[in-house]
Amino acid sequence: MKPTKRPRRRSAAEARLTYAATAAATAAAAAIGSKAVNANTVWYRSLSKPAWQPPSWAFGLVWTPLYASIAWAGGHALLRAGGRRHRELAAGLGVNLALNAAWNQLFFGRRSTKAGLVGTVLLDLSNADLIRRTAAVDTAAAGALVPYAAWCAFATALNADIARRNR
Helix, strand or coil: CCCCCCCCCCCCCHHHHHHHHHHHHHHHHHHHHHCCCCCCCHHHHHHCCCCCCHHHHHHHHHHHHHHHHHHHHHHHHHHHHHHHHHHHHHHHHHHHHHHHHHHHHHHHCCCCCCHHHHHHHHHHHHHHHHHHHHCCHHHHHHHHHHHHHHHHHHHHHHHHHHHHHCC
């Protein structure tokens, strides 16, 4: 096994830029995704939902710190990754954020519980990959992504139950 080189130390300016970039990418994903969400449509209100679904107001309370943790973890790991790992980690984060925003478009925008389910399963797979890639360079950043992955897994179970109830 070839020893890995330690990445060069990043300057404070590089660190600020990296965190700003991951915060901007995460905020963009949140904004794009939220454009499709409307829990007050006749379609959404008419869906049969399980009793264990959280109230609508809870989603904003949960997603706000989760998005902050994604931005922090992404920046923290990218600052520690070098070369190919840096590029792969940045690409993985980008794909993950795109899938995150896409779920809202699939479920609410297309008004399709089945398309939403496919999207959230893909997001779960992306979360596992992102945590794996992040753990290879920074275990603290990987740990910060675990609540995000757990919430998405919960969302997958919820989406699956809603799809089952509304065939």
